[in-house]
Amino acid sequence: MKRKLARKIKEGAIETTLFLSALSSVFITISIVVVLAYESFGFFKEVSIKEFFTGTQWTPLFANPKFGILPLISGTLLTTSIALIVALPLGLTVTVYLSEYAPHRVREVIKPILELLAAVPTVVYGYFALLFLTPILQKFIPDLSGFNALSPGIIMGIMIIPYVSSVSEDAMKAVPMHIREGSYAMGATKLQTAFKVVIPSAFSGIAAAFIIGISRAIGETMVVAIAAGGMPNLTANPLEPVQTLTAYIVQVSLGDAPHGTVEYKTIFAAGITLFFMTLGFNILGFWLRKRIREVY
Amino acid sequence: MQKSKSELQTEIKKRIAVIKFWDRVFLIIGLLSTLVGLVLLFTLMADLFVNGFPRLSYKFLSSFPSRFPEEAGILSAWAGSFLVLLVTALASIPLGIAAGIYLEEYARKNWLTDIIEINIANLAGVPSIVYGLLALGLFVYFFKFGESILTGGLALALLILPMVIMATREAIRAIPNSIREASYALGATKWQTVQSHIIPYSTGGILTGVIIGLSRAIGETAPIITVGALTFIAFLPTSPFSSEFPFISFKWLFDPFTVMPIQMFNWVSRPQQEFQLNAAAAGIVLMIMTLLMNGLAIYIRYRFRRKIKW
Numbered sequence A: 001m002k003r004k005l006a007r008k009i010k011e012g013a014i015e016t017t018l019f020l021s022a023l024s025s026v027f028i029t030i031s032i033v034v035v036l037a038y039e040s041f042g043f044f045k046e047v048s049i050k051e052f053f054t055g056t057q058w059t060p061l062f063a064n065p066k067f068g069i070l071p072l073i074s075g076t077l078l079t080t081s082i083a084l085i086v087a088l089p090l091g092l093t094v095t096v097y098l099s100e101y102a103p104h105r106v107r108e109v110i111k112p113i114l115e116l117l118a119a120v121p122t123v124v125y126g127y128f129a130l131l132f133l134t135p136i137l138q139k140f141i142p143d144l145s146g147f148n149a150l151s152p153g154i155i156m157g158i159m160i161i162p163y164v165s166s167v168s169e170d171a172m173k174a175v176p177m178h179i180r181e182g183s184y185a186m187g188a189t190k191l192q193t194a195f196k197v198v199i200p201s202a203f204s205g206i207a208a209a210f211i212i213g214i215s216r217a218i219g220e221t222m223v224v225a226i227a228a229g230g231m232p233n234l235t236a237n238p239l240e241p242v243q244t245l246t247a248y249i250v251q252v253s254l255g256d257a258p259h260g261t262v263e264y265k266t267i268f269a270a271g272i273t274l275f276f277m278t279l280g281f282n283i284l285g286f287w288l289r290k291r292i293r294e295v296y
Numbered sequence B: 001m002q003k004s005k006s007e008l009q010t011e012i013k014k015r016i017a018v019i020k021f022w023d024r025v026f027l028i029i030g031l032l033s034t035l036v037g038l039v040l041l042f043t044l045m046a047d048l049f050v051n052g053f054p055r056l057s058y059k060f061l062s063s064f065p066s067r068f069p070e071e072a073g074i075l076s077a078w079a080g081s082f083l084v085l086l087v088t089a090l091a092s093i094p095l096g097i098a099a100g101i102y103l104e105e106y107a108r109k110n111w112l113t114d115i116i117e118i119n120i121a122n123l124a125g126v127p128s129i130v131y132g133l134l135a136l137g138l139f140v141y142f143f144k145f146g147e148s149i150l151t152g153g154l155a156l157a158l159l160i161l162p163m164v165i166m167a168t169r170e171a172i173r174a175i176p177n178s179i180r181e182a183s184y185a186l187g188a189t190k191w192q193t194v195q196s197h198i199i200p201y202s203t204g205g206i207l208t209g210v211i212i213g214l215s216r217a218i219g220e221t222a223p224i225i226t227v228g229a230l231t232f233i234a235f236l237p238t239s240p241f242s243s244e245f246p247f248i249s250f251k252w253l254f255d256p257f258t259v260m261p262i263q264m265f266n267w268v269s270r271p272q273q274e275f276q277l278n279a280a281a282a283g284i285v286l287m288i289m290t291l292l293m294n295g296l297a298i299y300i301r302y303r304f305r306r307k308i309k310w
Helices: A002-046 A048-054 A070-101 A103-117 A122-140 A150-159 A161-171 A177-185 A191-203 A203-219 A224-229 A245-254 A262-295 B004-056 B075-106 B111-125 B128-142 B151-172 B175-186 B189-217 B222-226 B258-270 B275-309
Strands: none
Touching: A002 A150, A002 A161, A002 B075, A002 B151, A002 B189, A002 B258, A070 A103, A070 A150, A070 A161, A070 A191, A070 A203, A070 A245, A070 A262, A070 B004, A070 B075, A103 A150, A103 A161, A103 A203, A103 B004, A103 B275, A122 A150, A122 A224, A122 B004, A122 B189, A122 B258, A122 B275, A150 B004, A161 A203, A177 A191, A177 A262, A191 A203, A191 B004, A203 A262, A203 B128, A224 A245, A224 B258, A245 A262, A245 B128, A245 B222, A262 B111, A262 B128, B004 B111, B004 B189, B004 B275, B075 B111, B075 B151, B075 B189, B075 B258, B111 B151, B128 B151, B151 B189, B151 B222, B175 B189, B189 B258, B189 B275, B222 B258
């Protein structure tokens, strides 16, 4: 009896420990929200929400500070759009090629190499965008300034291909074989089957993949911090320097922003904006991804 | 006017030829698109190598940063990276594996489990710099750990925790139920089953995930900048070993630090070309570390996949 009891207590203790470990992830989320909300609350006591979301100038470090977040948001959306323009056709083609065309052997070799693209430290990509890609682009586009949105955008687009293609490949694999076979039996080529049968069937999964990619690009920091410049700039021109939400946080963190000052609080205000932007895309992506499983 | 049979036949043949032609064109486009990524990777490495290789030397690895580019090195950076990674590994591996085991083996299907699962998926999508802000508010100013190695390591641990949990779950999920049933049939308790079967059989998968997570951590720059790592450090952290009792010191946990990617970032952002060459050299070291870790992970995955046959 006694041994049984001791065993029961031990099992219970272990289960509780494991449970608490799993629960810790929930506390991480809660503390992210609490920390961001707490520090931004202090910020919004000094700056009105209206000024924050409608102001078109972001100069918190100047003598006459202005706190309009729009230039940072526009910078973030500009680099993200460029990344998406690169990643969308390229990622989709790569996925279709790998999942419908490539022989098994080729896929086994190419996939791990492609995944290395996601493993390269982003600071290395930043170096590459600033010192390799920008000078090359400047030869074709003389108006391009040394810091610009175009070059980091292109690099980010290629960088997110592995994320995009692995999720959308899952979605395309989930399309049952007999649906493809039906199409082949009608005499369709692989291309027709891929674009008229498989992609429409896997649409929500592929959309989810791109939304996850967008969220990656929005949160990407070092590439834009190095190569896009450090000037908040309300523009849609990819040839000009811009600053993103993430790059602003880096800029302030590198300087000296003492705890409790408005400059210190601005990075949390920018952070909470960033957090909710990515959260929105993540939830949308999560929801779309769940729909794949419901179809079949 | 009705078309003759032969006319119709040639028209159909023509159409088939066109369709087949586009099919082949797409094959080439697909191959080229796939190559774009590979070419970028190759160019990037070649560019780093051409610029940085002449700067690589024993002196570069064993010198502190300096105002003079030709004397500057990465000693404090790689020492910092190593210690930060140590903290990250010690914090994230036990926690992540425990959470993964709970979710796969113990969790009942209820609302709490659902919340934990959705939450982990969500955490994986949070931008890394947000973890930096969390660490700044929580570890630096609330727990008063300061802008230290401990803070940096914990920030990265939180960042890779979702990856470790997901890798653990995937590895455990691959173990067939018959193994568990055999263990229970012999009267083993749940923990005995986990300890003697689940953990050993999932080690390969877990290890792969952990190494890939750590290789992400070593290249992360943004959260470490946010917690206030310095960009110019000309000293090493306190040695963990001391000559007096108790011989081991934990003072290094609270020392200021810098890491490899920050050192590289610092050099990239300087206008002088000599420093940018240093950045390329630091980039080579960083890339070699990342590629070695990823290669190791691929090798482990491959070996365990071959060894275990259910």
